[in-house]
Amino acid sequence: MTNNKSLKFNLQLSIAESETTIDKLDIDFKIFKNNKPEANSAYLNIWNLNDTVFHELVEKENLIDVYAGFGEDDPGMMFRGYIELDKTFNGRPPDRVDCATLITLKDGKKAFETFINKNYREKVTTTTLIQDCISAMGIGLGSLSENLVQTQFDSYKICGYPQNELGKICNPLGISYSIQNNLIQIVAPDEKFEGTDTLIFNSENSARLQKKGTDEIVIITSLTPGLDPNDWIQCEFDEFKGTARVKEVYHHGNNYGQTCVTEITIGYKNND
Numbered sequence: 001m002t003n004n005k006s007l008k009f010n011l012q013l014s015i016a017e018s019e020t021t022i023d024k025l026d027i028d029f030k031i032f033k034n035n036k037p038e039a040n041s042a043y044l045n046i047w048n049l050n051d052t053v054f055h056e057l058v059e060k061e062n063l064i065d066v067y068a069g070f071g072e073d074d075p076g077m078m079f080r081g082y083i084e085l086d087k088t089f090n091g092r093p094p095d096r097v098d099c100a101t102l103i104t105l106k107d108g109k110k111a112f113e114t115f116i117n118k119n120y121r122e123k124v125t126t127t128t129l130i131q132d133c134i135s136a137m138g139i140g141l142g143s144l145s146e147n148l149v150q151t152q153f154d155s156y157k158i159c160g161y162p163q164n165e166l167g168k169i170c171n172p173l174g175i176s177y178s179i180q181n182n183l184i185q186i187v188a189p190d191e192k193f194e195g196t197d198t199l200i201f202n203s204e205n206s207a208r209l210q211k212k213g214t215d216e217i218v219i220i221t222s223l224t225p226g227l228d229p230n231d232w233i234q235c236e237f238d239e240f241k242g243t244a245r246v247k248e249v250y251h252h253g254n255n256y257g258q259t260c261v262t263e264i265t266i267g268y269k270n271n272d
Helices: 051-058 126-137 162-173
Strands: 009-015 027-034 041-047 063-070 076-083 089-091 100-106 116-120 140-144 156-160 176-180 183-187 199-202 210-212 216-222 232-236 241-254 261-267
Touching: 009 027, 027 076, 041 076, 063 100, 116 126, 126 156, 126 162, 126 183, 156 162, 162 176, 232 261
Parallel strands: 140 183, 199 232
Antiparallel strands: 009 063, 027 041, 027 241, 041 100, 063 076, 076 100, 089 100, 116 156, 176 183, 210 216, 216 261, 232 241, 241 261
């Protein structure tokens, strides 16, 4: 695995609803994202954050953007999530003179806290039910597969947390859904890659493929900030060639000396 990216690495945090920016500080990060109907998480350790900015961060559950980039390239968004106040701490480790601030972010946090109660007394399609659940979540729509398979009910009642109600609607149809950067993605079971441009991963920019269980493989490569679950990538390895849809992404590293890495999990079928 070789890394031709610039050694100049930029990492920046910003509060989405204000002009507050955190940069030029040493920051460790671990970011976990997958294509399941659960909240993605980011764990940030910021060294020597001043008290004024810290208190601004924890005044309320702010929406935080995490951007990263190399050299003169435009930074890509690695994560967008709400700060979890009960999992955010500021203090000095007993064996260090530096002050550490641990910030935990949860993607789409507010979408998991809302409630929906709606009664449909006339015929309604599952696509309409899905759209109404998304509206109740209070987040944006990232992507919605065209020509979703759907069924129709003569009447229907939705009552509960929208993400749970989505499961009742989507699971029988094989439709998957997840939240990425505070945007929901609805994916049809038979969706295929129809684009032309994808990120390419091969032995020149990635380590050797690692098997994960019986039906998944992991690609370990240099930090790829803008890559998210459900994105399509092109693989050109001896063990596996072709397009694949990303199932999981794990970004980790820091901006003060450690190599930054992205681990990508994709589905894998062994035809041997």
